[in-house]
Amino acid sequence: MLTIDITGAEVLGQQGFHRDGLSLSGGLIMDAPVGRAVDLTGFRVLPGIVDVHGDGFERHLAPRRGAMKQMAEGLVAAEAELAANGITTGVLAQFVSWEGGLRGMDFADQVFGAIRDTAGGLVTDLRPQLRFETHLLDDYAGLPARIAEWGVSYVVFNDHLPHARLAEGRKPPRLVGQALKAQRNPEVHFQMLLDLHARRAEVPAALDSLCATLADMGVQMGSHDDHTAEARAAWRARGVKVSEFPETLEAAEAADAAGDVVILGAPNLVRGGSHKGNVSALDVVSMGMADAVASDYHYPSPRRAALMLARSGVLDFAAAWALVSAGPARALGLRDRGVLQAGKRADLVALDAADRVAMTVSGGRVSYLSGDIAARLVA
CATH class of the missing domain: 3.20.20.140 (Metal-dependent hydrolases)
Structure with missing residues (x-):
């Protein structure tokens, strides 16, 4: 399972987008950083x-x-x-x-x-x-x-x-x-x-x-x-x-x-x-x-x-x-x-600038990965 701090991305909260980051560990969304930053600038991260x-x-x-x-x-x-x-x-x-x-x-x-x-x-x-x-x-x-x-x-x-x-x-x-x-x-x-x-x-x-x-x-x-x-x-x-x-x-x-x-x-x-x-x-x-x-x-x-x-x-x-x-x-x-909130399952999709699916994560595990985002994730 991923243990990462997503930074730089536009993250969709219940009130709209923010750039406060998103941390994942143990298959869940965390309420504090977990220590490994992954820069997803240019991507939008959605539930x-x-x-x-x-x-x-x-x-x-x-x-x-x-x-x-x-x-x-x-x-x-x-x-x-x-x-x-x-x-x-x-x-x-x-x-x-x-x-x-x-x-x-x-x-x-x-x-x-x-x-x-x-x-x-x-x-x-x-x-x-x-x-x-x-x-x-x-x-x-x-x-x-x-x-x-x-x-x-x-x-x-x-x-x-x-x-x-x-x-x-x-x-x-x-x-x-x-x-x-x-x-x-x-x-x-x-x-x-x-x-x-x-x-x-x-x-x-x-x-x-x-x-x-x-x-x-x-x-x-x-x-x-x-x-x-x-x-x-x-x-x-x-x-x-x-x-x-x-x-x-x-x-x-x-x-x-x-x-x-x-x-x-x-x-x-x-x-x-x-x-x-x-x-x-x-x-x-x-x-x-x-x-x-x-x-x-x-x-x-x-x-x-x-x-x-x-x-x-x-x-x-x-x-x-x-x-x-x-x-x-x-x-x-x-x-x-269904929402990106601390304590919920780490279920998310990242869209690129053309709104194509670049990454899908279900329960903290990557189910799909394509294009430039892969290099950022494994760097």
């Missing part, structure tokens, strides 16, 4: 990014169907990408969905087992999240035991069934390709979707029971793609207090008004809008309703989103960066990180 929801790791674990046999190697590659983008805590969001294949239960079992068995040997703090499709009613009974076995402490609920088409008995777009990915006959896949849709009336009561069980286990719960205030209220009544990527302003306002955690997608912010035509994340941020910004499917985006918000004047730098550091740390209940 490490806490990515509260990301599935960009999928391409490392299964770049092609059947290509990844050693999943631990895929996690090592995913960690390298996280670190290169200033992420010091990464929540890996893995589906269990009717889509099957890489989003099926068997693959999820492999992913969660690999995270459980591998993450402790990595530098970046990797944490699992289960994204569960609500209409998989036959999986409800065994799910709590699986969650406990996997070591999952964060579950997010989705409903991606194309209900409107299924109600009309019409096949959804891309059904054939989707079925083949799951190694299913397209007609069998379509009938499965119809059967799941037909049982939709059973879902609310099943969710009530499942959420109560998970709450008793201490599992944090979120809903994905909230569309209405009523839907958000129903989730809240089940103890599901996180609203991930609300699709409408109505849903975001309802979550914020009730004190729920609102998480937005960084790609939405960087792009300037949703690729699906949902509410603009920029509007939600501008109205002061965002608690955290997540990578979603693109790990460079949290850094870029925070910088964009600061440069455009939507938020000051400290508030913008808090959306990718302190905010998500609070959302996850991680009180030991």
Whole structure:
């Protein structure tokens, strides 16, 4: 672990930048110098990014169907990408969905087992999240035991069934390709979707029971793609207090008004809008309703989103960066990180003059180092 006194750099505190230096030792931020100065003049030192929801790791674990046999190697590659983008805590969001294949239960079992068995040997703090499709009613009974076995402490609920088409008995777009990915006959896949849709009336009561069980286990719960205030209220009544990527302003306002955690997608912010035509994340941020910004499917985006918000004047730098550091740390209940304060974890990222990631430190250990900063650190 690093034992250094960072000098010369602009260090981001809760009120803005200062040049008072930053001391690290034993994996923590210290309240006094430790004796070895490292001059980082020209760099900005910021709290490490806490990515509260990301599935960009999928391409490392299964770049092609059947290509990844050693999943631990895929996690090592995913960690390298996280670190290169200033992420010091990464929540890996893995589906269990009717889509099957890489989003099926068997693959999820492999992913969660690999995270459980591998993450402790990595530098970046990797944490699992289960994204569960609500209409998989036959999986409800065994799910709590699986969650406990996997070591999952964060579950997010989705409903991606194309209900409107299924109600009309019409096949959804891309059904054939989707079925083949799951190694299913397209007609069998379509009938499965119809059967799941037909049982939709059973879902609310099943969710009530499942959420109560998970709450008793201490599992944090979120809903994905909230569309209405009523839907958000129903989730809240089940103890599901996180609203991930609300699709409408109505849903975001309802979550914020009730004190729920609102998480937005960084790609939405960087792009300037949703690729699906949902509410603009920029509007939600501008109205002061965002608690955290997540990578979603693109790990460079949290850094870029925070910088964009600061440069455009939507938020000051400290508030913008808090959306990718302190905010998500609070959302996850991680009180030991997200800010550069004495006693907190030594999680930080150093940006160069072009705002590229030059160094990432997680728990006092270097996870990424590039360019001129390396010579200063080892001198």
